[in-house]
Amino acid sequence: MPKIDPMTRRGFLAGSGIAAGEILLMGGSALASPIVVVSEPTGQAIQAAINQLPATGGTIHLSAKVPYAIKKPIVLNKNNINIIGRGSDVTRLLAHSGATLTVPYHAGEFLLLVQNATNTTIHGLTVDAANQANSPGNSRVGIGTWSSNSVLVSQVAFVNNLGPHGPQNQALSFNQSSGVTADRCDIVQSRTGIFVWQCTNFVLSDCSVQDCEVQPPNYPGPIGAIGITSSTTGSITSCSLYRNTVYGGIFVVDGAHLEISSCKVYDTLPFPTQPGNDGIIIELSTRGPVTVQGCEVVRNSGAGVSSDRSSGVTIKQCTIVNSGTLAAGGSGVSINGGTKNIKVMGNQISDNRSPWYGGIVAGFTGLSPQADSDGHISNNVVHGFAQGVALGSKSNGFQVADNNLRLNKMCFLNLGTHNKITGNECS
Numbered sequence: 001m002p003k004i005d006p007m008t009r010r011g012f013l014a015g016s017g018i019a020a021g022e023i024l025l026m027g028g029s030a031l032a033s034p035i036v037v038v039s040e041p042t043g044q045a046i047q048a049a050i051n052q053l054p055a056t057g058g059t060i061h062l063s064a065k066v067p068y069a070i071k072k073p074i075v076l077n078k079n080n081i082n083i084i085g086r087g088s089d090v091t092r093l094l095a096h097s098g099a100t101l102t103v104p105y106h107a108g109e110f111l112l113l114v115q116n117a118t119n120t121t122i123h124g125l126t127v128d129a130a131n132q133a134n135s136p137g138n139s140r141v142g143i144g145t146w147s148s149n150s151v152l153v154s155q156v157a158f159v160n161n162l163g164p165h166g167p168q169n170q171a172l173s174f175n176q177s178s179g180v181t182a183d184r185c186d187i188v189q190s191r192t193g194i195f196v197w198q199c200t201n202f203v204l205s206d207c208s209v210q211d212c213e214v215q216p217p218n219y220p221g222p223i224g225a226i227g228i229t230s231s232t233t234g235s236i237t238s239c240s241l242y243r244n245t246v247y248g249g250i251f252v253v254d255g256a257h258l259e260i261s262s263c264k265v266y267d268t269l270p271f272p273t274q275p276g277n278d279g280i281i282i283e284l285s286t287r288g289p290v291t292v293q294g295c296e297v298v299r300n301s302g303a304g305v306s307s308d309r310s311s312g313v314t315i316k317q318c319t320i321v322n323s324g325t326l327a328a329g330g331s332g333v334s335i336n337g338g339t340k341n342i343k344v345m346g347n348q349i350s351d352n353r354s355p356w357y358g359g360i361v362a363g364f365t366g367l368s369p370q371a372d373s374d375g376h377i378s379n380n381v382v383h384g385f386a387q388g389v390a391l392g393s394k395s396n397g398f399q400v401a402d403n404n405l406r407l408n409k410m411c412f413l414n415l416g417t418h419n420k421i422t423g424n425e426c427s
Contacts, residue, residue, distance in 0.1 A: 034058045038060055042068060050077075050081065056080060057080025061084050070112075075115060082120075082122075083121070083125075109134055111142050117148045124155050126159060127143055139167065141171075143172050151181070156172075167218070171193050171209075172185060172193070173194075175199070179201050180203075181205070184206045188210055192246070193207075193224075196227070196228045196229070204239055206239065225250065225268075226250045237259075243266070247278075248279070260280065265297045266299055278305070280297060280306070291313075292305055297320045301324065303324070306335075311342070339373075344376070344378075357390070362416075363395025364390070370394075376398075380403045386409050388426075395416030411427075
């Protein structure tokens, strides 16, 4: 059994290789006491340390330099707990071969689950799901939270979560929680990288997600490198997404009061049943504003940014380059499905390949028979498309003003009703 270490706070910080200031920032208050050092490299030892801590909480320091073998899920269900590793290059939680990591009352497997807990920090380690076949009917989650508050996952790497029986595998999953943050996390090879469901006040910052892949041959969806569903009041800031074979690099469904800013979404790749996958998708989001601002969206196999059956969406000051495929082309911004009150402003949109689609497109396709309406498209630079702006027969009440639409085959196309097109530069 791990023992409560009598070392001083200063001694712990010196031994951990983590500066005192970093610990203070992570917890938001003075470092919790006591400290438990877990040197035995097993998940059972980590669980025993959690169980040993008093109700007031404490800090668990993972000191082993070999992987912690996880044979049963680690469940953190106490308040004010910090789990601190020596860094993602040293400390590793590794799913044991053949381990069944199910938790009662949850349809899934977890290496580590934060449940009904407040003020939790997990910092400085790697979670390795080992690409194993999951137990039947269960997807695998690296770190998950349920019904928890004030959870910080910081400088954690997630790897090898492409198990053959896990179509909904998630590296990091926040569920029905509030005040959750993922900061400087790196994810390689999962189905979904970061998943947020029914959460409020969440932050994803400076995270990297790459080489995620929807499971063949059925390709269940919707799955994104970052997926946000039925969540409100959150931000995705300065995250980088590369080479993900998913329906959307960032996929928002039923989101409200969200901001996606300064993100890089590159190379969202196609799969056989879906030849074009968008960089950023805003779908069925009608409850409050969603803003995409200052992002770089490059070489995605579908549209750069799309809004489907949503309202109150703003796309501004983004760089959107080479959307779609060489054979079929792709729109920089796609508006469809009955989207209302959208603003597309101050973006740089270009395609230097074989242009087939319009740069900014509305009113052509979608699952809803309703028209896209009351949009504002202004002060964009759109070059290299069939049309700079293309408004189809399902567009109504759009204002297209003061855009640079030069260097397209056609300046604009207007097949809709009550659209107003003025002050655009065409020659």
